[in-house]
Amino acid sequence: AQKVTQAQTEISVVEKEDVTLDCVYETRDTTYYLFWYKQPPSGELVFLIRRNSFDEQNEISGRYSWNFQKSTSSFNFTITASQVVDSAVYFCALSGGRSGYSTLTFGKGTMLLVSP
Amino acid sequence: DTAVSQTPKYLVTQMGNDKSIKCEQNLGHDTMYWYKQDSKKFLKIMFSYNNKELIINETVPNRFSPKSPDKAHLNLHINSLELGDSAVYFCASSQLGGNPTTRELFFGEGSRLTVL
Numbered sequence: 223a224q225k226v227t228q229a230q231t232e233i234s235v236v237e238k239e240d241v242t243l244d245c246v247y248e249t250r251d252t253t254y255y256l257f258w259y260k261q262p263p264s265g266e267l268v269f270l271i272r273r274n275s276f277d278e279q280n281e282i283s284g285r286y287s288w289n290f291q292k293s294t295s296s297f298n299f300t301i302t303a304s305q306v307v308d309s310a311v312y313f314c315a316l317s318g319g320r321s322g323y324s325t326l327t328f329g330k331g332t333m334l335l336v337s338p
Numbered sequence: 339d340t341a342v343s344q345t346p347k348y349l350v351t352q353m354g355n356d357k358s359i360k361c362e363q364n365l366g367h368d369t370m371y372w373y374k375q376d377s378k379k380f381l382k383i384m385f386s387y388n389n390k391e392l393i394i395n396e397t398v399p400n401r402f403s404p405k406s407p408d409k410a411h412l413n414l415h416i417n418s419l420e421l422g423d424s425a426v427y428f429c430a431s432s433q434l435g436g437n438p439t440t441r442e443l444f445f446g447e448g449s450r451l452t453v454l
Contacts, residue, residue: 266445266448267428269442269444269445311379325394330380331381
């Protein structure tokens with residue numbers, strides 16, 4: 223069975239602080255994919271990043287960066303110099319198996335509140 | 339052009355009624371999904387269709403019946419609505435077959451169902 227744990231339910235920071243959202247996953251698959259989604263207060267789900275299990279390179283996109291560590295089964299997400307617009311619920315998700323017929327298993331989400 | 343569109347966005351109805359939510363995607367994807375997000379923001383897969391065929395059917399009451407008339411549409415019909423059905427229902431699509439594939443899901447804006 224697959225499982226995604228986001229231990230931080232809610233994080234509050236002040237603008238310009240850096241913040242890291244943790245994600246730990248469990249899977250028996252050797253091939254799998256990891257994702258992060260953002261859900262702002264308006265409610266839509268916005269895709270941020272996909273990572274496959276064979277690519278442990280960290281990725282940076284503007285103020286966002288992701289640290290994938292297979293050894294600890296973690297896929298953490300860091301926002302540098304946070305802004306009020308970053309306030310949202312962030313979901314980590316896992317999709318496994320070689321078959322395309324797999325769905326995303328989501329963590330319970332971390333609510334990030336960035337205050338001015 | 340909205341990639342994945344759902345209607346209606348809001349639905350308020352009485353217990354016992356039957357209601358439908360429609361979903362259409364114009365991304366040319368071969369797979370569509372329904373996810374349910376409960377009041378605690380937890381996202382869970384309900385159904386998945388690949389090329390109009392049901393491939394995933396989680397433990398969802400049989401009051402919920404998905405229907406996929408073609409690859410671009412996946413509708414959700416709910417009979418005898420109960421209070422516990424109140425949630426946000428998200429439709430999503432992805433491309434699992436052929437090349438390129440997109441493991442990430444593209445979500446609609448969600449349909450908030452309130453059962454009174």
